[in-house]
Amino acid sequence: MPLNPDVAKYQSPVPFLIKFRNLIFGKIKPDFYTRIVFFIGILIWLSFQLWTAISYFTLYSRSVIEQQKGIPIEQIIHDRGTELGFIDDDFVSRLLTFNAIGIICWAIVFVGLILLYRKKKQFIFFILGGSLFYLGMSIFYVSYTYFIQDTTTFDKIAILILITSSVFHSFLMNNERKGGGISLFGEVEED
Numbered sequence: 001m002p003l004n005p006d007v008a009k010y011q012s013p014v015p016f017l018i019k020f021r022n023l024i025f026g027k028i029k030p031d032f033y034t035r036i037v038f039f040i041g042i043l044i045w046l047s048f049q050l051w052t053a054i055s056y057f058t059l060y061s062r063s064v065i066e067q068q069k070g071i072p073i074e075q076i077i078h079d080r081g082t083e084l085g086f087i088d089d090d091f092v093s094r095l096l097t098f099n100a101i102g103i104i105c106w107a108i109v110f111v112g113l114i115l116l117y118r119k120k121k122q123f124i125f126f127i128l129g130g131s132l133f134y135l136g137m138s139i140f141y142v143s144y145t146y147f148i149q150d151t152t153t154f155d156k157i158a159i160l161i162l163i164t165s166s167v168f169h170s171f172l173m174n175n176e177r178k179g180g181g182i183s184l185f186g187e188v189e190e191d
Helices: 014-025 032-060 062-069 073-083 090-117 123-142 144-150 153-177
Strands: none
Touching: 014 090, 032 062, 032 073, 032 090, 032 153, 062 073, 073 090, 090 123, 090 153, 123 144, 123 153
């Protein structure tokens, strides 16, 4: 017995996912360079958002992990905090706050990436605001020594790439709005 067409369309999640994608990213596909900057940004965003969420969860449930796995997370963090010059549990509380705010910062960066994909000029404020606030929290709230010693080179380079590519793309988009095209060398592309 054939299915009713109205019922059949609700059995597959594809129509919903397409509508959801169009709602978030819009129906118009941007130019090639914008898509490259967007996909690089998404990879960086995903790595930072996942790492920040995992770090927050691990810090928040450190006593449960110690009970279940026998890993003395509390002592490891306390020892590292003492090496960095923190007193008592100040380092743990700062790390918890830093990672909680980091999750929010990376959510703001994601909004900026959506605006970048839609070619809205406001994207730069979200990407720069979220990533620079995250960077500032790492340097000034946790500590400069923590940023230098405990933040990996990958993290530093990834944030630099995200900020640099976003600023560069913002200049290219401003050129495009003034009648030029998005071109890496300032030349007008002819068809």
